[in-house]
Amino acid sequence: MRKRYIMAPGPVEIPPSVLSVGGLPMIHHRTPEFRKSLLEVLEGLKYVFQTKNDILIFPAAGTGGMESAVINIVSPGDKVLVAACGQFGERWAKIAETFGVSVIKVFAEWGEEVDCARVEAELKNNPGVKAVYTTLSETSTGIENNIKKLGEIVGKTGAVFVVDAVSGMGAVEFKTDDWNVDIAVVGAQKGMMIPPGVAMISVSVKAKKAMAESKIPKYYFSYEQALKALTKDKLPDTPYTSSVSLILQLKESIRLIKEEGLENVWARHARIASAVRAGVKALGLKPFALGKPSNSVTSVWAPEGIDGDAVNKKIRDEYGITMAGGQGKMKGKMFRIGHLGYVDMFDAVIALAAVEMALTSMGAKNIPLGAGVKAVEEELLKKV
Ligand SMILES: Cc1ncc(COP(=O)(O)O)c(C=O)c1O
Numbered sequence: 336m337r338k339r340y341i342m343a344p345g346p347v348e349i350p351p352s353v354l355s356v357g358g359l360p361m362i363h364h365r366t367p368e369f370r371k372s373l374l375e376v377l378e379g380l381k382y383v384f385q386t387k388n389d390i391l392i393f394p395a396a397g398t399g400g401m402e403s404a405v406i407n408i409v410s411p412g413d414k415v416l417v418a419a420c421g422q423f424g425e426r427w428a429k430i431a432e433t434f435g436v437s438v439i440k441v442f443a444e445w446g447e448e449v450d451c452a453r454v455e456a457e458l459k460n461n462p463g464v465k466a467v468y469t470t471l472s473e474t475s476t477g478i479e480n481n482i483k484k485l486g487e488i489v490g491k492t493g494a495v496f497v498v499d500a501v502s503g504m505g506a507v508e509f510k511t512d513d514w515n516v517d518i519a520v521v522g523a524q525k526g527m528m529i530p531p532g533v534a535m536i537s538v539s540v541k542a543k544k545a546m547a548e549s550k551i552p553k554y555y556f557s558y559e560q561a562l563k564a565l566t567k568d569k570l571p572d573t574p575y576t577s578s579v580s581l582i583l584q585l586k587e588s589i590r591l592i593k594e595e596g597l598e599n600v601w602a603r604h605a606r607i608a609s610a611v612r613a614g615v616k617a618l619g620l621k622p623f624a625l626g627k628p629s630n631s632v633t634s635v636w637a638p639e640g641i642d643g644d645a646v647n648k649k650i651r652d653e654y655g656i657t658m659a660g661g662q663g664k665m666k667g668k669m670f671r672i673g674h675l676g677y678v679d680m681f682d683a684v685i686a687l688a689a690v691e692m693a694l695t696s697m698g699a700k701n702i703p704l705g706a707g708v709k710a711v712e713e714e715l716l717k718k719v
Contacts, residue, residue, distance in 0.1 A: 397522030400534025448626030471503030
């Protein structure tokens, strides 16, 4: 038998109480019983998102949520700005271009943060920009962007501010309304701690105004239809069949988040992330993040002469722990340790033990066994 762990930046491990809800008998999605749960989930999500805006839930991957935030807001020929610093940020540009939208690319080098001053300058030079798309926690590089600052900049313009919070929500500080975020897109399988399959999207009044002018054809992902269903009578509804079991699981995971308190959730992630970073540093490994490191994932350069994917594969196949390799142009050059959602302090100990053992057995030089784990323990003890 091998005990298996997921230490990837999503999907994440599921808390036992959330898992058990997934095994309950099916109920019909048009019943008052289900719609009462949907109401509770939507209200709970407002707390997690820190918003008073309407929230829509589509059965979809996070990328479906991203696509919806393009096709409902802009029109072919419109100009948008994409502020990216990695694979997922750059995905916004690919989606927009797929629908004939013209993209101003403010792309940072991978490992750096989005440059807020460049965004501000481009918005001044291009007063007609309809929307600005960016990423809260860039999972491919392990960077957290300054959404508060970007929200101040975009909030002074007519552009709709859209944030991919797929791997950041429920892990790092995020305040939709205080930070002027018009649309936040969130996925299921990360900080929300449920299996993959639903995208959650908050929509501000400013976004709704843009929506009314958008000319990209849409059917399944129509915000107009989804908003109508939300408010058609006393209990919310969805235009098409809801992901019943996932929504019931979401109700339980939101209950867990509320019970802990959102600020404590953020603090737990910060504590575990700083322990993982201390462990990596103690092993003499080079962190990939040059900008603000995300508290949901730590990206590490593979040591000289060692393939990052091979490290990842060894840890998965021989130790039973699924981490992540490099994405896109970083394939083979790094490995990534996810620490989000259902994580606690001893996950950091396990992660560093696995990294030390894998690198040592692969012949990496100067990896003192136990040094990473010791640094993790020391960092965790500082904050107990
Ligand atoms: C920041 C970010 N955005 C978008 C996505 C895409 O989500 P999905 O794979 O569910 O489409 C991910 C998934 O890893 C992500 O981490």
